[in-house]
Amino acid sequence: MLWFKWTGILLIGAGLACIGFWLAYRLDRRLEEYRQLQKVLMMLSSRMRIGEPMELAMESCVMAGAGAWERWLRHMAERLSKREALSSVWREELDKAKSELHLEKEDYRMLETLGNSLQGARLENCLGLISQVQDYFHAQQRMLEQAISEQGRMYRSIGVLAAILVMVVLA
Amino acid sequence: MPDITRLFCLPVAEAIHQIMRNHGNTLQEIRLRAGKPLAVSVGGSNRFVSPKGELLTTPRGALRVDWDMILKSLEFMSRSSMYAFENEMRNGYITVEGGHRIGMVGRSICQNGQMTGINPIAGLNVRIAHEIRGCAEKLLPYLEEEGVLQHTLIVSPPGGGKTTILRDLIRLASDRLHLAVAVADERSEIGGCYRGIPQCELGMQTDVLDGCPKAEGMLMLLRTMNPQVIAADELGGRAELEAVVTVLHAGVKLLCTAHSNTLEELQRRPGFDQLLNNGIFERIVVLSGRQGPGTVEGIYRRGEEGRYVMV
Numbered sequence: 001m002l003w004f005k006w007t008g009i010l011l012i013g014a015g016l017a018c019i020g021f022w023l024a025y026r027l028d029r030r031l032e033e034y035r036q037l038q039k040v041l042m043m044l045s046s047r048m049r050i051g052e053p054m055e056l057a058m059e060s061c062v063m064a065g066a067g068a069w070e071r072w073l074r075h076m077a078e079r080l081s082k083r084e085a086l087s088s089v090w091r092e093e094l095d096k097a098k099s100e101l102h103l104e105k106e107d108y109r110m111l112e113t114l115g116n117s118l119q120g121a122r123l124e125n126c127l128g129l130i131s132q133v134q135d136y137f138h139a140q141q142r143m144l145e146q147a148i149s150e151q152g153r154m155y156r157s158i159g160v161l162a163a164i165l166v167m168v169v170l171a
Numbered sequence: 172m173p174d175i176t177r178l179f180c181l182p183v184a185e186a187i188h189q190i191m192r193n194h195g196n197t198l199q200e201i202r203l204r205a206g207k208p209l210a211v212s213v214g215g216s217n218r219f220v221s222p223k224g225e226l227l228t229t230p231r232g233a234l235r236v237d238w239d240m241i242l243k244s245l246e247f248m249s250r251s252s253m254y255a256f257e258n259e260m261r262n263g264y265i266t267v268e269g270g271h272r273i274g275m276v277g278r279s280i281c282q283n284g285q286m287t288g289i290n291p292i293a294g295l296n297v298r299i300a301h302e303i304r305g306c307a308e309k310l311l312p313y314l315e316e317e318g319v320l321q322h323t324l325i326v327s328p329p330g331g332g333k334t335t336i337l338r339d340l341i342r343l344a345s346d347r348l349h350l351a352v353a354v355a356d357e358r359s360e361i362g363g364c365y366r367g368i369p370q371c372e373l374g375m376q377t378d379v380l381d382g383c384p385k386a387e388g389m390l391m392l393l394r395t396m397n398p399q400v401i402a403a404d405e406l407g408g409r410a411e412l413e414a415v416v417t418v419l420h421a422g423v424k425l426l427c428t429a430h431s432n433t434l435e436e437l438q439r440r441p442g443f444d445q446l447l448n449n450g451i452f453e454r455i456v457v458l459s460g461r462q463g464p465g466t467v468e469g470i471y472r473r474g475e476e477g478r479y480v481m482v
Binding site: 048051052054055056080081083085086087089118119121122123126 | 177178243246247249250251252253254255257258288290366
């Protein structure tokens with residue numbers, strides 16, 4: 001019976017510690033996704049600037065390494081090559097990618113707006129829009145870096161402390 | 172050649188699909204105008220089109236095109252990349268995969284007195300590129316002398332079939348005469364290139380420089396590809412005519428086209444007057460659409476003192 005009790009206590013403790021680490025991991029992942037997204041947007045705009053069609057520009061981003069955004073870009077390029085409309089392809093593939101990404105609602109909204117606006121716009125406008133979105137994600141990245149330096153350690157510490165506390169109380 | 176229906180939004184694509192099934196190669200142009208019925212040019216006649224793809228002589232019962240349909244079709248035509256066609260749009264048209272030319276009208280955007288684009292676009296005219304293999308077979312013997320291809324200029328009014336004939340001549344020069352042919356395809360109309368690869372059959376020994384201005388392209392091909400024949404569509408600008416002279420003096424044969432109704436009219440055009448009066452081209456083929464595109468009105472050879480005589 002004692003063995004059963006200690007196993008339960010350890011599991012609860014480990015679970016609480018994991019939650020702390022998981023929250024910290026999500027912040028790290030989101031930061032990485034922000035960084036990769038900015039790289040992708042920069043590559044996309046440079047490919048568009050030389051007159052490359054959208055599907056080829058997206059393929060180029062994939063080949064140059066787009067990290068978490070790779071599947072999203074590859075699927076969009078595939079669908080665009082079948083002459084599907086960018087606005088719908090962008091939105092649908094972004095919806096599918098949400099399960100793999102760790103961004104906030106506002107970030108997705110910003111990306112959706114970009115997808116809708118790129119269609120039919122002149123090059124100058126397209127590049128301007130991408131630049132605005134890049135600025136937004138750059139600001140998000142800065143804020144997140146700040147948050148991670150404060151909250152990341154806090155989540156881990158709280159997780160471990162909570163685990164110890166629960167173990168002590170239950171023991 | 173890629174399926175033309177992929178260029179249009181669904182209601183228009185369905186109607187065009189039906190026309191393609193019933194009238195195939197005779198479909199020449201498709202016109203989309205915002206708020207107006209869908210119209211086509213089939214075998215030289217203008218007709219309206221019903222949603223089921225029936226050809227009508229009156230607009231009653233025809234498929235109404237709205238602005239959304241035009242925008243959606245543009246999205247498909249440009250593969251969602253209108254920005255990539257900005258330079259071409261300054262001329263009022265773009266050329267898409269397969270070599271189809273899409274003319275546009277609407278409100279033009281001007282900067283410093285020059286048109287830089289059109290927005291909003293209120294009407295489209297899709298000129299369908301035709302690839303008719305073998306259409307220049309009968310012409311080829313007239314363009315050779317002792318087995319050597321001659322400098323040839325194909326002349327016709329718009330829609331006369333000169334690009335289709337040129338495309339087949341390129342294929343024949345490459346595959347039949349075993350010549351290394353280089354094509355300066357400024358607007359992708361000859362090869363219908365996609366990702367730099369020609370979608371139309373231009374022969375096994377043909378190199379295509381896609382999207383480069385003709386004058387620059389011809390000289391570049393001359394320097395880099397060591398061709399025996401250089402082909403270009405729709406000569407007109409002074410720089411292009413100067414490039415033609417350079418190519419001629421480099422010992423490379425030329426296959427070119429130009430807009431004009433008759434040889435006499437072309438001889439009066441600035442730039443061409445000098446070129447033709449000096450007998451630069453050894454053969455001139457005049458086409459018209461009198462009995463359908465590609466009707467040969469006359470083949471001229473350079474005679475004595477550079478004058479052209481009908482063969």
